[in-house]
Amino acid sequence: MPFRPRRDSTFLRQRRALRWRAFRIFCWRCAGWLLLALFLVAIHDVFVQWDRYNVREIDISGNRLIGREEVLDVTGLKGRINVFRVNPFLLAKRLRDDPRIKSADVSINWPDRIRIRIVERTPLAIIRMDPPVMIDVEGACFQASQKPSQRSLPEIEGLAPSDFPGPGTPATEAYQETMNALIAWTQENVYLTFENIDRIRVDPDIGLTVIPKQAISGLNVGQIRVGYHFYSEKSAMLEHVIRYMNQIHMNQAIEWIDLTDMKRIVLKPAGADSAEAFRKEK
Structure with missing residues (x-):
């Protein structure tokens, strides 16, 4: 046992x-x-x-499209707030969720100061739709700003929401070529730039038509028909045409210049019939 x-x-x-x-x-x-x-x-x-650690100063920098009050609304930094209740990573994420903001950083300077650094998207143009939106070089769209500094941007007419890329839906040719043109015209040493572009009309069939803001090198031009593709090369061709017309002292206003075909440049003086349009073979 x-x-x-x-x-x-x-x-x-x-x-x-x-x-x-x-x-x-x-x-x-x-x-x-x-x-x-x-x-x-x-x-x-x-x-x-402890009142010693209440937020007394909020330093915001890098915001041009977004006002200070909007930043405070998004982050919730309003009223009496203690720094120990502030989560910098959460606030930065809230800011990055705004389509106008490319990146954001939030830090605490003890004992009572918060710093917010914002990098906004740089708009290239304003797309006329309901409501108007801005677009940047990456194709990101965000709400159009009413600030005077942004009203000088060129306006794009003719694009619809269906032209934009979406989940499982590629962008249309009109949208893609508009983006290619915008990127090309932001390069250095390009004759056709945003400084002399007022509007860009987009037509799925004939391509892009540029409406200048003012006289180009002293020559009044109503429209510049660019079409699709080769935007930098067509900008250089436009420069040669304007210089040639200034050399021959042609002061007559031009109704339109057609650069659609790179082998042939067609222009129509104001008041002339279509049959009288000038052609210059390349």
């Missing part, structure tokens, strides 16, 4: 003592952790309610 110790044996008493000792150690440890947690909560409450 197996050996079974008696209930009052020394072995059982020692085992019960060890179990009781382990239980007391566990209880003391739990009590210690509980007291530490209560102490930390109390310290946290003291700092959170």
Whole structure:
């Protein structure tokens, strides 16, 4: 038969003592952790309610399209706020969710200052639709700004929401070629730039037509028919045409210049019939 110790044996008493000792150690440890947690909560409450750590200054930089009040609305930094309640990573994420913002960084300068650094998207043009939107070099669209500095951007007419790329839907040729033209006309040493472009009309069949803001090198031009493709080359061709017309002292206003076919440049003086349009073979 197996050996079974008696209930009052020394072995059982020692085992019960060890179990009781382990239980007391566990209880003391739990009590210690509980007291530490209560102490930390109390310290946290003291700092959170301490006026010394209330936000007194919010420094925002890099915002041109977005006003200061909009930034404060998005981040929720309004009213009496303690810096210990501010989560910089969450605030930066909220700012980056705005389509007008490319990147954002939020930091705390202890004890009472918050710095917000914003990098906005740079709009290239305003697309006329309902409501109007701005577009940047990456094709990101965002709400159009009413600030005077943004009203000088060229306007694009003829694009519809169906032209834009979407999930599982590629962009139309009209949209893609408009983006190619915008990117080409932002390059350096390009004759046709945003400084002399007022509007860009987009037609799926004939391509792009540019409406200049003012006289180009002293020559009044009503329209420049660019078509599709080779935008930098066509800009250079336009420069040669304008220089040639200035050399021959042609001061008559031009109704339109057609650069659609790179092998042939056609222009129509104001008031002339279509049959009288000038052609210059390349």
